[in-house]
Amino acid sequence: MSPKNLPTQPDQRQEILARRRNHKMAESAHAYVRGSTVKFYEWLEESGGRIPDGPPVWICGDCHVGNLGPVANAKGRIGIQIRDVDQTVIGNPAHDLIRLGLSLATAARGSDLPGVTTALMLEQMIEGYMMTLDGELGGDAVRKKPSVVRVGMREAIGRTWKHLARDRIKDIRPSIPLGKRFWPLTDDERAEVEELFRKDQVRRLVTALHSRDDNDWIELLDAAYWVKGCSSLGRLRIAVLLGVGEGHYDEGGLSLIDIKEAVQAAAPRVSRTGMPRDNAERVVAGAENLSPHLGDRMRPARLLDRAVFLRELLPQDIKLDFDHLTREEATHVAFFLAAVVGKAHARQMDEATRRSWRGELARNRTKSLDAPSWLWSSIVDLIVGHEAAYLEHCRRYAERPDA
Template identity: 90%
Template sequence: MSSNNQPTPPDQRQAVLSQRRNLKMAESAHAYVRGSTVKFYEWLEQSSGRIPDGPPVWICGDCHVGNLGPVANAKGRIGIQIRDVDQTVVGNPAHDLIRLGLSLATAARGSDLPGVTTALMLERMIEGYMMTLDGELGGDAVRKRPSVVRLGMRQAIGRTWKHLAKDRIKDIRPTIPLGKRFWPLTDEERAAVEDLFAKDQVRRLVTALHSRDDNDRIELLDAAYWVKGCSSLGRLRIAVLLGVGEGHYDEGGLSLIDIKEAVQAAAPRAARNGMPRDNAERVVTGAQNLSPYLGDRMRPARLLDRAVFLRELLPQDIKLDFDHLTREEATRVAFYLAAVVGKAHARQMDEATRKSWRGELARNRTKSLDAPSWLWSSIVDLIVGHEAAYLEHCRRYAERPDA
């Protein structure tokens, strides 16, 4: 097996990726939540909360705080939207609420906030989500950004290709340096990538940015296997560096494409849902409904007989930092992020459906908690299950200082 700073040969990939995924999930309880989507839905089936049947819409399916943040569209406009839709399905919007609530609760615990803050966060979360069901899709709610979101937006607006290159490939030259994060492709994989970018459909994705022309020449400069993510580690994932037009070193002359394998979603899907059978088409269609800025920059494809989806990475696509939250900031974050998710759901509903779903959310509240009892009980049960599983995971996989 290769050392941490050396690229891993193709025949050793799966063993190294499995180890990295296990260690990454052991870093914190919140990291474990992010990496355990399949277990989330297994435990949710066993929880005591009676989850209502919300209207069937495209849902994120893996709606944790790390999957929400700044996203740019092809024309350069930036908004806070859902930024990862691998698990998207036509399903129950209540599942996104529970997943987001669990993520917020574990983030609060990671910031050493008291348990009462979790209850307040869930109340504010439901308040922010329900505002999006009131006609204007929560315009005021989405504009009231907490400081962590304002900071993320300022960073996103000021970023250029050089920032993207340093973050993603640690180099501003037109190559992808092999090492810990990028590994060599096999000859078969590289040939398949070259064939893929010869297709018109993929060319149109690359030339979609406003500063490019449909007739621009596209040159494949480099490609490498990409070691990225947590729950997705082990799937086929390839970074492709392209030169577009004549000047490859200019701001608009380089393009970094993320090719990612699309697999079966863990999230339950609604009956008679009309979803595409191909997993890559499912992911792209879900993105177009949930996160238009992202969906417009994605395309489904086939690579080595696998369903994959492509998206061009832009400098403005960044994660928000929720590692250190105050009590006030935690409740504001809960309100705001729930409004973003609610807006993604609500734009798919007509007025009558929004009103009916809002009415369902307003029911089942107690005198001591201004949030649905099913939401609270589901999250409490999930926290218990996740905590036990996380500790067991750490016992088995975490690196020990004295080892």
Template identity: 60%
Template structure:
């Protein structure tokens, strides 16, 4: 068998661009997940059809794959928003529309009829309003889709070896180079070791409940990480770190280091956010997803802003792809409830009441949801499906693409 040739640092950009394009050809839902900029191009051209909600931190890229179980520093697990690259202080209606587009695309990919999509939009609004009202997120059989219950159950039983086998294949403290992990340049290795020597990273790693707060850490291995879809092309690194435990042994920790770039999501007029993109991401995460946000750190790598976080075995994403009618309705309600709670924790009672009143306005007699939300989702499905087919024509049909 021929040995896999690993790309040099100056060869990465073209490979990452091609990988991103091919990932987006897999399905219309995959295209939606990877085309955040197109969503906001539509929004800019929508001519003010969307009401202006209260200015709060929003996810900015609120598709179903960006929600899932995350662990707190104290070991609790809950479903929260898990990717905050696009977070800004903005209009919460944008998260609601983007989540609706994601779920509607998944429903169409599951060959569900249009009436199911209409019912999903109703359940989306119902769940979001319940989240604003403070309804709990208990994943019981009556409210949560099977995928949420399955992933939560799996999350609660996972250990380091499961994370290692999933992310780096081998539970030993090395990163095997191959299709996902690529070799570092000497300059990159030195920069990562310098980052690991920072006291902030040591405190982040030792901040989990079971680790001594004064424990030293040591870099075990590092690699460039070919990971994600819309983020492909940014700096992305995996770092294995050893941290001394109470019993004298060493625990292995996997650190994800991702470049923070300007958000495509528009911010609210006059919004005051950190100018540094990594600090913006961390601030948004702490507002929207406290379990994750308190495990994140803003840093610099060769003067470029990066977001640093430890990956725990409990951190998983939801894979909402193939749905039955009942599961589609449950998914819409439950995921919107998660988003509603994330927005609500930033609002005082009067602000919440005013936003709920706005959501109750302009509802059609045959659809218990704001007409602007339904029409936005319909327009976005049309534009994204056409763009997806054109994307496939341009990239999936290239020689060697299969």
């Protein structure tokens, strides 16, 4: 798609975005899992299985393996945390466990691992999660990272602005090149973005990183509609390139801001809680509780009469590669990632609540499976429904070889 043929109006974007999203979800069964959050909760409700009512805490709501990985905070410190909280709500932590289990199961199938590996992964997943409920909130077992995580962490630590620019905008010059990934904004959208960055709360987000001064001058260098993600395709999403302070064309003075529309979460929420009603405020509050590194770099706002949240993208925020796992690696990954999720949940609970929730998870185990029977049956049911829906999706939307 050449720059001359790019959509310039919001109503022109939707048909193209829907087509791209459908094709992307048809690429693999795991891609379909990542893009079908709403369907996940529909399938879960239809399955009729008994899921325990865990203590009400902020949950990710879309806890698949792609949403866990290296995240840097405002001071540059890197940790493995939840890296996407669009679906976050105060809800049942069991939903994050089931979503993660389904994602791990499809990742195992994508790596051509036998079915018994899925059972072992679920056992290790519960083991890693429950360990964080013992009051350790970490420990030597969690610090022994799987090789795929160690590789990702080494890569994250060594990354600079140039890596971020090449990955995100395919250009290290202070501009956003229009094309397949970026489309032009309308005049009204551009004017609204410029007005947004005049507000003090947004300025403070930009100056919070890299020891910038609160009074640093901020210049909007470029902005474009961002065609990114799978589940987010079709929502308002804008990339903004800023220059900050004197000599802002240098690496330290450039800032890439992601503006993303916040919509109603698909994950069920617990009633009568203090969860914000505004969707952008909900997302930021969830991030602050689940993923402090990420929440430290986010702000809610309004743009074009929509709830949006902003975050400055950092070079260290990368996805981990779970496409090719050995059996040993798969079980290690399951343990480690579940411990990351468990730590995010457990930090919101007092000791008595953690002990009670751990006791509930320890129940309903069988001699043949050292994991709760409700977890196993839920994931088996979900895989069956997911496989049928994925094949039907491919029949409708995957490109045929002769097309």
